[in-house]
Amino acid sequence: MDDAATLQRFETGAALRAACRAGIWDRPTSGLAQGFQQGNIVILPRALADDFLRYCTRNPKPAPILGVSEPGDPSLPTLGADIDIRTDVPRYRVFRDGEPAEILTDLNALWRDDFVTFVLGCSFSFETALLRAAIPVRHIEAGRNVPMYKTNIETQSAGPFGGPMVVSMRPFTPADAIRAIVLSSYLPQAHGAPVHLGDPSAIGIADIATPDFGEAPDIHEGDVPVFWACGVTPQSAIRHARPPIAITHEPGHMLVTDLRADIG
Amino acid sequence: MDDAATLQRFETGAALRAACRAGIWDRPTSGLAQGFQQGNIVILPRALADDFLRYCTRNPKPAPILGVSEPGDPSLPTLGADIDIRTDVPRYRVFRDGEPAEILTDLNALWRDDFVTFVLGCSFSFETALLRAAIPVRHIEAGRNVPMYKTNIETQSAGPFGGPMVVSMRPFTPADAIRAIVLSSYLPQAHGAPVHLGDPSAIGIADIATPDFGEAPDIHEGDVPVFWACGVTPQSAIRHARPPIAITHEPGHMLVTDLRADIG
Numbered sequence: 001m002d003d004a005a006t007l008q009r010f011e012t013g014a015a016l017r018a019a020c021r022a023g024i025w026d027r028p029t030s031g032l033a034q035g036f037q038q039g040n041i042v043i044l045p046r047a048l049a050d051d052f053l054r055y056c057t058r059n060p061k062p063a064p065i066l067g068v069s070e071p072g073d074p075s076l077p078t079l080g081a082d083i084d085i086r087t088d089v090p091r092y093r094v095f096r097d098g099e100p101a102e103i104l105t106d107l108n109a110l111w112r113d114d115f116v117t118f119v120l121g122c123s124f125s126f127e128t129a130l131l132r133a134a135i136p137v138r139h140i141e142a143g144r145n146v147p148m149y150k151t152n153i154e155t156q157s158a159g160p161f162g163g164p165m166v167v168s169m170r171p172f173t174p175a176d177a178i179r180a181i182v183l184s185s186y187l188p189q190a191h192g193a194p195v196h197l198g199d200p201s202a203i204g205i206a207d208i209a210t211p212d213f214g215e216a217p218d219i220h221e222g223d224v225p226v227f228w229a230c231g232v233t234p235q236s237a238i239r240h241a242r243p244p245i246a247i248t249h250e251p252g253h254m255l256v257t258d259l260r261a262d263i264g
Numbered sequence: 265m266d267d268a269a270t271l272q273r274f275e276t277g278a279a280l281r282a283a284c285r286a287g288i289w290d291r292p293t294s295g296l297a298q299g300f301q302q303g304n305i306v307i308l309p310r311a312l313a314d315d316f317l318r319y320c321t322r323n324p325k326p327a328p329i330l331g332v333s334e335p336g337d338p339s340l341p342t343l344g345a346d347i348d349i350r351t352d353v354p355r356y357r358v359f360r361d362g363e364p365a366e367i368l369t370d371l372n373a374l375w376r377d378d379f380v381t382f383v384l385g386c387s388f389s390f391e392t393a394l395l396r397a398a399i400p401v402r403h404i405e406a407g408r409n410v411p412m413y414k415t416n417i418e419t420q421s422a423g424p425f426g427g428p429m430v431v432s433m434r435p436f437t438p439a440d441a442i443r444a445i446v447l448s449s450y451l452p453q454a455h456g457a458p459v460h461l462g463d464p465s466a467i468g469i470a471d472i473a474t475p476d477f478g479e480a481p482d483i484h485e486g487d488v489p490v491f492w493a494c495g496v497t498p499q500s501a502i503r504h505a506r507p508p509i510a511i512t513h514e515p516g517h518m519l520v521t522d523l524r525a526d527i528g
Contacts, residue, residue, distance in 0.1 A: 198438050199438070
């Protein structure tokens, strides 16, 4: 299936989820079902879910809550009428004792009656808004993944969840940086306004050329680096908490919801 | 009259204008009649007013239009029920052939039946919003006037009006810079979002320590300089146009309106 055909086939979140459920799509979701909000997934046993929910509410920039399931219920009716979280994400990452252990394409064998699913906002809808506003996004133009960095900004902890904030970095001309800052402030569910700009060392980043996650940045002469709270932060909090089991999406392989990815 | 008494006496735009009209107030208006929008004043003969109106509409960041009078009419009913622009500003600056010629406290002797008054937004309501949001404003803390600079950013010309944009600069911590940028984007009538941040030389400012207007900046370690379009720009456009006569307020001595200085 070529790219144009893929884009046409997966015009909606429902179409993409159906393909995941049928086992015919297990690839990244970036650029698919444009206009629909995509989400980071965290699945935890009920015994840890209350702590994690407080962690998210205390850290709304890295972990904006789009939805939370009832314990044991694989549906998320506020995000999409037919969602089955056991099958509707392209790829899952299973953490055991805080470390990645397996990659799966469904959770049928692992599902438990005490699992609670969290869906957290991601930056795709923000990047779509930047491109619609004709603000160049360097890593997209370079065909790379966004660079991400561990910082010295501590998240607000809750129970065993805590640890440093992870940020994504996008460089812009100063004028575009201002527009990007204002635009992102309208999208709190896609991490909202940035947390830092300028000097990377002020937030504990020793070498901007060497990100901790993603790919090396493409910074043009005169660009200002702008740093947003990143959805990788909750995975960092899981490593910090070391729960016996936790399940996330595999990075880039998101749940695509029926929510519109517009202002709000 | 001590400062507390001054503040209490001039709680509204109407009270301050009445004091100017009675000849008992000819000092700056910064910090007075808090919550009411203050405005830059430009008065031009009708023959030049159309060009200047187009100049303002083409340059809304340095010259946001709050109101325009009918030719020869000293009232501005959309900005305040009783405004008489000939008497209600603390001090006026008269330009002849584009150069400052006189400072007056009323325009009774100079008024002409073809004069058109423009009232343009100023940054005071923005600075009030910063202080309310607990964002430190360095020049206010240092008891100084804001530093202002000529730039290499050309305004969009209209008739004889044109020339470079003048900017004001406020330094902030990076996190406060982000908040100030978002906040100012909600205040288009107070120059809106900034036009630049970071490297001053990128907009033609050779030495940030030596502003062209106002006082030297107070920049703390780690601060990011942020640059907003400035209401001095229209005075620069008058120098550029060299009209036989033009009248402005004396800097800092603004018209205080009845408009609320809130969001919008």
